[in-house]
Amino acid sequence: MTQPILLGGVEAGGTKFICGVADVGGRIIDQIRIPNTTPDETLDAVAAFFVKAQARHGKLAALAIGSFGPLSLRSDAADYGAITTTPKPGWSNINLLAHLRRTLDVPMTLDTDVNGSAIGEHLFGSGKGLDSFCYVTVGTGVGVGVMIDGAPHGGANHPEAGHIRLPRAKGDETFAGVCPFHGDCLEGLTSGPALHVRWGAPAETFATDHPAWAMAAEYIAGLCTNLTYMLRPERIIIGGGVMQPQMYDLVRQALTRQLGGYDASLRDLDMEAYVAAPTAGASAGLIGAFAIAYRSITGQWPPDWATQG
Amino acid sequence: MTQPILLGGVEAGGTKFICGVADVGGRIIDQIRIPNTTPDETLDAVAAFFVKAQARHGKLAALAIGSFGPLSLRSDAADYGAITTTPKPGWSNINLLAHLRRTLDVPMTLDTDVNGSAIGEHLFGSGKGLDSFCYVTVGTGVGVGVMIDGAPHGGANHPEAGHIRLPRAKGDETFAGVCPFHGDCLEGLTSGPALHVRWGAPAETFATDHPAWAMAAEYIAGLCTNLTYMLRPERIIIGGGVMQPQMYDLVRQALTRQLGGYDASLRDLDMEAYVAAPTAGASAGLIGAFAIAYRSITGQWPPDWATQG
Numbered sequence: 001m002t003q004p005i006l007l008g009g010v011e012a013g014g015t016k017f018i019c020g021v022a023d024v025g026g027r028i029i030d031q032i033r034i035p036n037t038t039p040d041e042t043l044d045a046v047a048a049f050f051v052k053a054q055a056r057h058g059k060l061a062a063l064a065i066g067s068f069g070p071l072s073l074r075s076d077a078a079d080y081g082a083i084t085t086t087p088k089p090g091w092s093n094i095n096l097l098a099h100l101r102r103t104l105d106v107p108m109t110l111d112t113d114v115n116g117s118a119i120g121e122h123l124f125g126s127g128k129g130l131d132s133f134c135y136v137t138v139g140t141g142v143g144v145g146v147m148i149d150g151a152p153h154g155g156a157n158h159p160e161a162g163h164i165r166l167p168r169a170k171g172d173e174t175f176a177g178v179c180p181f182h183g184d185c186l187e188g189l190t191s192g193p194a195l196h197v198r199w200g201a202p203a204e205t206f207a208t209d210h211p212a213w214a215m216a217a218e219y220i221a222g223l224c225t226n227l228t229y230m231l232r233p234e235r236i237i238i239g240g241g242v243m244q245p246q247m248y249d250l251v252r253q254a255l256t257r258q259l260g261g262y263d264a265s266l267r268d269l270d271m272e273a274y275v276a277a278p279t280a281g282a283s284a285g286l287i288g289a290f291a292i293a294y295r296s297i298t299g300q301w302p303p304d305w306a307t308q309g
Numbered sequence: 310m311t312q313p314i315l316l317g318g319v320e321a322g323g324t325k326f327i328c329g330v331a332d333v334g335g336r337i338i339d340q341i342r343i344p345n346t347t348p349d350e351t352l353d354a355v356a357a358f359f360v361k362a363q364a365r366h367g368k369l370a371a372l373a374i375g376s377f378g379p380l381s382l383r384s385d386a387a388d389y390g391a392i393t394t395t396p397k398p399g400w401s402n403i404n405l406l407a408h409l410r411r412t413l414d415v416p417m418t419l420d421t422d423v424n425g426s427a428i429g430e431h432l433f434g435s436g437k438g439l440d441s442f443c444y445v446t447v448g449t450g451v452g453v454g455v456m457i458d459g460a461p462h463g464g465a466n467h468p469e470a471g472h473i474r475l476p477r478a479k480g481d482e483t484f485a486g487v488c489p490f491h492g493d494c495l496e497g498l499t500s501g502p503a504l505h506v507r508w509g510a511p512a513e514t515f516a517t518d519h520p521a522w523a524m525a526a527e528y529i530a531g532l533c534t535n536l537t538y539m540l541r542p543e544r545i546i547i548g549g550g551v552m553q554p555q556m557y558d559l560v561r562q563a564l565t566r567q568l569g570g571y572d573a574s575l576r577d578l579d580m581e582a583y584v585a586a587p588t589a590g591a592s593a594g595l596i597g598a599f600a601i602a603y604r605s606i607t608g609q610w611p612p613d614w615a616t617q618g
Contacts, residue, residue, distance in 0.1 A: 070572045077574070084573050103553030132464045146539070148464070150456060153458070155441045155541030157574045160395075164535045165567065167476050182568040228471045230455070230539050258474065260490040263379045264393050265386070265466045305317075 005297075008050055008063035008106065009289030011116060012036075014088050014140060014283025020142055021053045021060065022290045026305035027122075028283075029057060032080070039094045047103040056258055064109040064292035065096060066285055068141075073110060073158050081110055087180055109296045111289075115152040118145030118237075119291050123305050124235045128275045133233045136161075138220060139240035142187040143166025148233065151303070162187040166222040169215045172198075191220040192241055208246045212216070214254075217247055221254030225273065228259065228266070238277040314606075317359055317372035317415065318598030321345075321387060323397050323449055328355055330362045330369065335432075335614035337592075338366060350428045356412040373418040373601035374405060375425025376595055377450075382467050383618060385417075390419055411419055419603045420598075422561040424461040427454030428600050429593025432614045435546045443542045444587070445470075447529060448549035450494040455540065459610070463588045471496040475531040478524045481507075499528040501550055517555045523563075526556055530563030533584065537568065537575070548587040550575070562585055 004023060011018040014034065014281040020031040030053050034045045054060060070086065072079040081097030097108050103293050118135035120125035127135065127147065135145040142162030153159065163185045172189070175198050178189030188194055195203040206212050220243075224236050238251065252271040259266050278284065287305070294302045313332060315445035321328040322345065327341040328429045338363045343354045363369060379395065381388040390406030406417050430436035436444065446453040451471030455462040456519075462468065472494040481498070483506050488497030497503055504512040508521050515521050533545050547560065561580040566610065568575050587593065596614070 070574075072574065074574075085571070133450075144539070150463065151458065153540070156543045156571075157541050159539050160572070161539045161540055163538045163571060165476050165531050167474050180567075181571040182567075183569075215571050222474050226535055227539065229472045230453070230468050230470045230536065231462070232468055234465045252407070258491075260488075260492075260494075262472060262490040263466075263469070264388070265379075265383075268460065309495070 003058055005061045006058055007293040008053075008060045008065075009286050009293060010046060010065040011285035011289055012065055012067035012291050013111060013113060014068050017046055017288050019043055019049050020286050020290070021043040021057055022287075024294070024302075026287055026290055026294075028303055029288070031286075038138055039099070043094075043096065043102075043288055047100050048182070050100075050104055050106070059108045060293075062109070062296045063100075063104065063106045064111065064116075064289045064296065066111050066113045066289045066292070067096060068113050068162055069158070069258040071110060071112060073112075073154060074156070075148060081108075081247055085276035090264075096097055107296060109292050111152060111292055112143070112158050113143065113144035113285060114143040115158070116285045116288035116292065117239075117278070117280075118147050118152060118281040119301070120286075121278055122147060122150070123280070123301065125280025125284060126134055126183065126235065130233070130234045133237060134227050134231065136223065136227075136236060136238040136239035138190065138216075138238065138242040138268075138300030139192050142190050142223070142240075144223070144227070146233075146235045148231075148251040160181055161227070162191075163225065164223065164226060166219060166226070169218040171211075172215055185261065186223055190216045190242065195242065203242060208244070213244065213247060214250055216242055218246070218254050221251050221258055224255045225258040228255075235276055237278050237296075243277070247277060248277060252302075310345075312367055315370045316366055316599045317422050317603040318595050318602060319355060319372070319374040319376070320422060320594035320598055321374055321376035322422060323377050326351055326355055327595050328358050329595050330359075330366055331596075333611075335596055335602070335603075335611055336598055337499050337502070337595070340595075347399055348408070349567060352403075352405065352408040353412075355377060356409050358408075359413055359415070369415045371418070371602040371605045372409075372415045373420065373425075373605065374600045375408075375420050375422045375598045375601070376405060378424050378467070379469055380419060380421060380467060382421075383465070388570070390417075414477060416605060418601050420454070420533060421454065421602055423452040423592060425544075425594040425597035425601065426587070426589075426609070427456050427461060428597035429589040429595075430546055430581065431456060431459070432596065432600055432610065434587055434589025434593060435596075436544065439543045441540070441542050442529035442544040442546060443527075443536050443540065445536075445547040446549035447499065447525075447547065447551040448498050448501050451532070451549075453532070453536070455542075457540075470532065470536070471500075473532065473535060475528060475535070480520075480528040481524055481572045495532055499525045499551065500608050502585070504551065504604055508561070512551060517553070522556060523559055524554065525551055529556070530560050530567055533560065534565045534567040537564075540559030544583055544585055546585050552586070558584060568590060
């Protein structure tokens with residue numbers, strides 16, 4: 001009897017770590033939700049889950065982690081595998097890979113949480129069949145995964161497009177912004193915490209015609225404009241808590257205006273298709289992590305996980 | 310006696326078209342400079358040059374054109390091979406490839422002028438040995454070539470990062486900008502023509518301590534900030550008429566300030582190396598076109614053109 005190939009996945013977030021084990025078909029056979037407390041406690045619980053899961057199901061062939069960041073992802077960097085400078089208290093300079101390797105003897109890959117979700121969308125969501133698209137999440141922070149030729153773009157480390165600079169929206173000239181590094185970068189102006197500070201209440205309490213939404217849409221459209229001119233993606237998938245249902249049309253209208261009729265290929269964009277909601281569901285990030293683990297041993301994305309999620 | 314492999318290249322600019330023939334080692338064996346007048350006259354002269362060059366030197370194996378744009382570069386587009394909507398009078402909706410194919414029976418490839426120059430820098434200039442870098446030119450317009458994994462990034466068409474949105478520089482809150490599509494996009498605020506309108510005289514007449522330079526550096530650093538956060542390139546190479554020698558340190562200082570100490574890998578950037586001048590010389594664009602032609606028949610960049618230029 002041959003040992004079945006098992007994959008481990010972790011979706012590491014600011015409030016919780018979702019850990020799972022899947023078979024080679026991407027089917028989840030074990031899963032746990034671990035609250036994010038201290039790094040030691042949380043990572044020990046993650047390692048303990050996989051130790052126990054291996055005792056129960058068999059040895060993992062590979063494990064992948066999609067994590068909040070920023071991360072050190074160049075394998076030649078001294079701190080490769082670490083969360084570097086994060087606003088999340090206690091988590092700066094925590095080496096995720098090094099910590100898990102104390103206990104787990106499994107080949108491990110680290111990538112950003114947004115890349116995990118982007119891969120989930122690529123396999124069975126709004127990014128299916130697309131070579132080049134962007135996955136954006138606007139919530140506690142603003143994160144962007146850039147898929148180019150069917151794989152997450154890395155470069156000298158990994159994109160952090162939530163921190164780009166944009167013009168102020170009309171009527172928002174004086175708000176200082178909340179980003180600890182930049183003040184009024186995109187994330188500083190329009191993340192969930194930014195909206196809370198800017199308008200004095202949590203965004204989820206605003207009526208759908210509250211002016212905060214049109215202003216947030218102006219900034220998110222600014223991100224889309226700059227992504228469009230810099231990368232010419234085939235689609236921009238936008239999710240996260242700030243992207244309430246009414247936001248999609250507001251973003252599309254602002255983006256059409258901002259693109260300014262430049263170039264026939266942009267004038268002819270089908271905005272409904274170009275600015276899309278994620279459709280891969282809440283498991284996209286975890287299954288994306290399984291897919292990264294799969295790719296780390298086979299060199300390619302799983303061809304047949306399209307029905308998952 | 311076997312026929313030597315000959316490559317054709319065109320650097321198509323707003324004022325002139327440089328055409329050349331090179332051998333497989335990238336050595337130029339014939340060259341002409343054709344003024345850009347009307348599309349018919351200019352393109353007929355380009356075709357006539359290559360007809361004559363083939364009679365003299367032998368048949369071209371491939372021809373590549375690096376052109377001003379925007380261009381239609383997706384081979385499945387109805388207008389593939391065309392300049393689409395350009396401010397250059399008379400050149401909108403001119404199909405470069407179709408026009409040349411009337412006369413020339415040679416396999417042809419079209420790319421942007423900035424990608425041609427970026428490839429020249431990659432072969433024997435400031436981009437040598439780098440997988441991912443950006444080539445920026447700030448002159449009549451603002452153009453950006455994005456090299457990812459050693460090749461120009463295309464996406465759904467080609468980047469036009471000169472048209473991104475950026476915050477206004479201090480003291481520049483009221484200038485409307487000169488971009489016919491966007492007004493105050495990056496190109497509308499800081500191209501050569503924008504500086505001329507903004508300050509009432511051509512930029513080349515300004516003393517090196519004229520306030521125009523620091524303001525232009527603020528905008529160009531804004532482009533570098535957004536390129537950094539979106540793409541994490543290994544280097545940003547900046548040339549063009551606006552990039553006078555004193556501009557490099559101004560851009561580096563503004564960029565350091567704008568990045569705001571985010572992330573160890575950005576705090577540790579060697580700014581002298583990160584923001585660099587082009588070094589491949591005036592022939593970079595033409596030799597880049599030869600390299601694109603070479604790659605269209607061999608599938609790879611020429612390995613041994615490093616001493617050219």
